[in-house]
Amino acid sequence: MGVIDKIKSGFSGWMKKIFKKEAARIGIYGPPNAGKTTLANRLVRDWCGDAMGAVSEVPHETRRAHMKKGVNVQHNGTSLSLDIIDTPGLATKIDFHDFMAFGLSEEESKRRAKEATEGVIESIKWLDELDGVILVMDATEDPYTQVNIVVVGNMEARDLPIFIAANKIDLPESAPTKIASAFPQHQVVPISALEGKNIEKLYEAMASKFGG
Amino acid sequence: MEAKGVQIDLISEDILSAMDTGDKIRLILDGVQMGNVIVLEKGLTPDEEAKLIQTTMTEISAEDFSGIEIESYPDRMARPTWVDRVLGRRTVRNRLTVIGPANKMKTVKRDRDHISTVVYQDDKIPDGQQDGKTT
Ligand SMILES: Nc1nc2c(ncn2[C@@H]2O[C@H](COP(=O)(O)OP(=O)(O)OP(=O)(O)O)[C@@H](O)[C@H]2O)c(=O)[nH]1
Ligand SMILES: [Mg+2]
Numbered sequence: 251m252g253v254i255d256k257i258k259s260g261f262s263g264w265m266k267k268i269f270k271k272e273a274a275r276i277g278i279y280g281p282p283n284a285g286k287t288t289l290a291n292r293l294v295r296d297w298c299g300d301a302m303g304a305v306s307e308v309p310h311e312t313r314r315a316h317m318k319k320g321v322n323v324q325h326n327g328t329s330l331s332l333d334i335i336d337t338p339g340l341a342t343k344i345d346f347h348d349f350m351a352f353g354l355s356e357e358e359s360k361r362r363a364k365e366a367t368e369g370v371i372e373s374i375k376w377l378d379e380l381d382g383v384i385l386v387m388d389a390t391e392d393p394y395t396q397v398n399i400v401v402v403g404n405m406e407a408r409d410l411p412i413f414i415a416a417n418k419i420d421l422p423e424s425a426p427t428k429i430a431s432a433f434p435q436h437q438v439v440p441i442s443a444l445e446g447k448n449i450e451k452l453y454e455a456m457a458s459k460f461g462g
Numbered sequence: 463m464e465a466k467g468v469q470i471d472l473i474s475e476d477i478l479s480a481m482d483t484g485d486k487i488r489l490i491l492d493g494v495q496m497g498n499v500i501v502l503e504k505g506l507t508p509d510e511e512a513k514l515i516q517t518t519m520t521e522i523s524a525e526d527f528s529g530i531e532i533e534s535y536p537d538r539m540a541r542p543t544w545v546d547r548v549l550g551r552r553t554v555r556n557r558l559t560v561i562g563p564a565n566k567m568k569t570v571k572r573d574r575d576h577i578s579t580v581v582y583q584d585d586k587i588p589d590g591q592q593d594g595k596t597t
Contacts (some may be wrong), residue, residue: 343529403508
């Protein structure tokens with residue numbers, strides 16, 4: 251792409267932001283099992299009275315991206331219209347044996363693994379279409395993984411807003427401060443998507459990051 | 463039993479900077495699928511890493527290849543100037559990066575400034591040493 255084209259495309263991106271022609275597209279990203287769909291369901295239920303998708307303890311439950319358009323989030327007088335995309339969990343490796351450990355048959359496990367690889371590809375493709383990201387991490391897990399780094403790096407490189415939802419703080423072994431020290435340059439909001447704990451704080455972060 | 467080692471390829475920044483993204487990804491995935499560990503002196507951009515993950519996903523197969531283990535130190539990003547923004551310039555790039563076959567490599571400890579990893583000679587990480595996770 252030539253310099254002039256780059257200036258043009260950079261400029262049109264700005265114009266869109268300034269005049270807010272469309273609802274901002276917000277992707278919910280993170281590793282498998284972090285609680286992305288649980289959070290998406292809560293968001294959509296709170297603001298539209300709807301649901302987004304199925305939740306499971308088996309990783310790679312979401313294997314296609316799902317978009318809910320026109321979700322109106324209100325916080326302290328700020329009202330924003332968002333398109334929310336629940337994405338398949340990101341991974342650098344997928345081994346069908348891991349699904350067999352959950353009691354799935356070999357055939358089912360292989361099919362799930364294949365679909366999971368396609369899900370990861372779809373999640374990555376969506377990175378190009380977004381205006382912002384909520385990166386969901388399981389606060390009982392080690393936050394310092396390449397998948398998390400890739401999502402953060404891609405949003406930083408595009409200069410797009412991102413914050414981290416440190417999920418599952420209802421569990422005693424959760425350590426949201428570990429996440430904050432791994433990603434000191436980003437806001438971390440500790441939540442329980444399952445129980446709704448701190449969900450107001452999440453809406454506040456959405457209003458300030460995506461409403462500006 | 464014949465001793466079997468693991469090949470480690472150290473790729474210099476000079477070689478990498480002369481390659482395009484597609485060539486870098488081929489170099490990495492061909493090496494990893496032969497069972498080697500690849501060390502890049504200077505890492506990939508976030509965009510290149512995303513493409514590497516995408517290509518990895520298309521090459522995973524039930525019997526032969528379950529994916530990659532990848533570790534790097536992120537660069538401290540300089541705040542983009544307005545010129546960078548207008549040109550859509552991407553300034554983030556990872557530092558030293560290690561990539562290996564997921565069935566042979568296991569991260570022991572990792573934080574911002576220290577990575578510890580174990581590479582197993584045999585095809586399988588011994589039982590009980592695995593994460594039991596697909597990330
Ligand atoms: N304790 C606890 N469990 C949670 C919380 N949020 C989600 N879970 C559980 O974590 C598991 C995974 O939740 P999902 O919402 O399916 O996770 P996901 O990130 O969408 O996973 P994939 O679609 O597989 O990538 C389920 O068993 C959820 O019930 C939480 O806040 N606390
Ligand atoms: Mg899901």
